[in-house]
Amino acid sequence: MFFTLAPAPLPDLPELLSLYASVGWTSYTRDPEALARALRQSGFVWTARDGASVLIGLVRGVTDDVSILYVQDLLVRPEWQRRGVGRALMEAVLERYAHVMQTVLLTDNRPDQLAFYRSLGFHNTRDLVNIPTNAFYRTTQAKLS
Secondary structure, eight states, X not given: OOEEEEEOOOOOHHHHHHHHHHTTOHHHHTSHHHHHHXXXXXXXXXXXXXXXXXXXXXXXXXXXXXXXXXXXXXXXXXXXXXXXXXXXHHHHHHHHTTTOSEEEEOOOOOHHHXXXXXXXXXXXXXXXXXXXXXXXXXXSSSOXX
16 A cells, blocks of 8 residues: 655646545536635645555645634545545644644544544534534535535
């Protein structure tokens, strides 16, 4: 298993579409130009590539580099999942932004996803009893894929 991580020059659009399609994120692939614009306007994008330079993973988000770090997307091609790629991407971002006061992300309710983020030190707001934290969410799409 060999892959490299780097703050990225943005991958080209066919690479992005292939990566997002590989994990079934069709809300992104339906509008390729919006996907490209979202990545261009992100505060950070880190990529993982295999030894042959194929895009195998990506993490992106926004930050003010002081008080908030929001991780928007973390995705890894299915054939590379559970091989340390997602963890390496997240750890690189968390190390780079370790001084930021809050790191936030949203994820689905799959047990493997919840366990993954817990293993990185994240706390689910549902579990916080001594810290009065609430998470609010609003989308303009009826259903996100």
